[in-house]
Amino acid sequence: MRLTGESESLHRKADHFQLARMARNIDTAISSATRDLREVAQELEALWISFTSMPQADSELQNLQELSRAVEEHCAQHRSRLGRSLSLIRESIRHMESVPASRDLHLYETLLSSRRRGVDDLEIKVNSWGDRVAVVRGKISEALLLESQRLEVLCIQRERAAEEKKQQEERERSVPRDKLTLEAAELIREPAKDDGIVACHEEQANRYFQEAPLKAQRAAGRGANGLYYPTGI
Numbered sequence: 001m002r003l004t005g006e007s008e009s010l011h012r013k014a015d016h017f018q019l020a021r022m023a024r025n026i027d028t029a030i031s032s033a034t035r036d037l038r039e040v041a042q043e044l045e046a047l048w049i050s051f052t053s054m055p056q057a058d059s060e061l062q063n064l065q066e067l068s069r070a071v072e073e074h075c076a077q078h079r080s081r082l083g084r085s086l087s088l089i090r091e092s093i094r095h096m097e098s099v100p101a102s103r104d105l106h107l108y109e110t111l112l113s114s115r116r117r118g119v120d121d122l123e124i125k126v127n128s129w130g131d132r133v134a135v136v137r138g139k140i141s142e143a144l145l146l147e148s149q150r151l152e153v154l155c156i157q158r159e160r161a162a163e164e165k166k167q168q169e170e171r172e173r174s175v176p177r178d179k180l181t182l183e184a185a186e187l188i189r190e191p192a193k194d195d196g197i198v199a200c201h202e203e204q205a206n207r208y209f210q211e212a213p214l215k216a217q218r219a220a221g222r223g224a225n226g227l228y229y230p231t232g233i
Contacts (some may be wrong), residue, residue, distance in 0.1 A: 022096045023111045026089060030118045033085040036124070040078045041129055047071055048136050051143070061147045068140045073132050082126050089119045 093115055
């Protein structure tokens with residue numbers, strides 16, 4: 001009986017030692033994951049500061065696209081690792097619960113409950129980081145959409161201004177061309193006017209030379225009294 005009691009006592013001590021060792025390992029894992037999460041959260045905050053302090057520039061769309069890719073890489077790189085850390089810690093707690101001595105109420109409260117609360121708190125922080133990632137991604141996506149729309153409107157305005165400038169230049173070029181056309185037409189009409197004047201003068205001269213002999217003949221046939229006597233009678 002004594003040997004049996006001593007054997008049971010040794011088993012309990014071995015279980016207690018095993019539980020204590022497992023508890024220390026869990027504490028180390030929780031501390032490491034918490035430290036890792038803190039660094040990840042700081043990295044995300046740096047990305048957020050880069051977004052909020054981004055200056056207005058022609059390259060803003062490109063900067064937003066690069067920042068969006070950085071956030072996606074940040075999320076892909078850390079989400080799976082943090083989730084795996086949580087899973088390993090919870091698996092370690094389940095192993096602790098499988099040790100017979102863990103059923104002792106005092107040991108359970110001392111070793112298991114505090115570790116459960118620790119991993120639950122860590123999971124809350126991981127989820128909070130995930131929510132923060134979603135907010136940052138949403139804000140950047142919204143800014144990308146607004147910037148794309150702004151550039152599209154600006155492009156339309158520039159195209160419209162270029163078209164108006166082109167039309168204005170064409171109108172300005174057409175004014176001298178129209179003036180030259182009018183001047184050329186005037187030059188074409190001027191010789192025609194001169195030709196008309198010359199033709200009119202020539203007609204008057206011909207009529208004069210045709211009528212001059214007849215007038216002279218009539219003048220010779222008038223008498224002293226001014227009466228007209230036809231010649232040849």
